[in-house]
Amino acid sequence: MAKDLRITFLLDFYGDMLTEKQREVVECYYNEDLSLAEIAEEKGITRQGVRDGIKRAEQQLLEMEERLGLAKRFRSVQEELTQICDHALQIEAENEKNGGDPVIRQNVESILRSAKKLTD
Amino acid sequence: MAKDLRITFLLDFYGDMLTEKQREVVECYYNEDLSLAEIAEEKGITRQGVRDGIKRAEQQLLEMEERLGLAKRFRSVQEELTQICDHALQIEAENEKNGGDPVIRQNVESILRSAKKLTD
Secondary structure (H helix, E strand, O other): OOOOHHHHHHHHHHHHHOOHHHHHHHHHHHOOOOOHHHHHHHHOOOHHHHHHHHHHHHHHHHHHHHHHOHHHHHHHHHHHHHHHHHHHHHHHHHHHHOOOOHHHHHHHHHHHHHHHHHHO | OOOOHHHHHHHHHHHHHOOHHHHHHHHHHHOOOOOHHHHHHHHOOOHHHHHHHHHHHHHHHHHHHHHHOHHHHHHHHHHHHHHHHHHHHHHHHHHHHOOOOHHHHHHHHHHHHHHHHHHO
16 A cells, blocks of 8 residues: 555644544554554554555545645745745845844844744 | 624635535625525525524534634734744845845845735
8 A cells, every 4th residue: 555645744734633543543654654564453453444444534634635725725835934034044145245234134033933933 | 693703714714624505605694794684585595594504614614623723823824924024124124224235125025025925
């Protein structure tokens, strides 16, 4: 069974909409990297049961993203924030060349701090 | 029936998880500001039916936010972006005082453009 890498990302957004049991199984598989057999043993269900549960959960996560598109929306936020940081760093480099105005430096630091808060 | 102002905001995030019929009714009420009686007439259902439908949809939206917290997450993005714009404008003001370095000005403009894209 191929791991769908989008799932890890979607789990972060929509994981709490799954049932607790479903979420546990999917997280073991995607976040803790356990095998189907290991999860089966740990949860006391069959390997096929684990596989089916994961498939169903994956479908639900993908369907939620198709409907709501919130993960995509967040991804563009992350992309723009990377751009913002780049520009802030370019301002600071230019500022240092000009002798290092402290007001500009402080504001650049504040921008980087805000951006970092959102990407953490 | 008091309008819950959070609902308008939550509709933007989770509206597509409601059934089409539910979403229509809630949007008429919250986004188009129609009265219960007007919606009832337009949709050919009773006023009580409209009221119940809206109540149920509101509960679902609030429950989804309670589980996923994505609207809250987006709100903090918006707040930080406002901060980022403020700092960018302060850099530009200081830059103009110093004679207006064009590299700094261009990078400030790029930051403002990125931030605007995300708040639109």
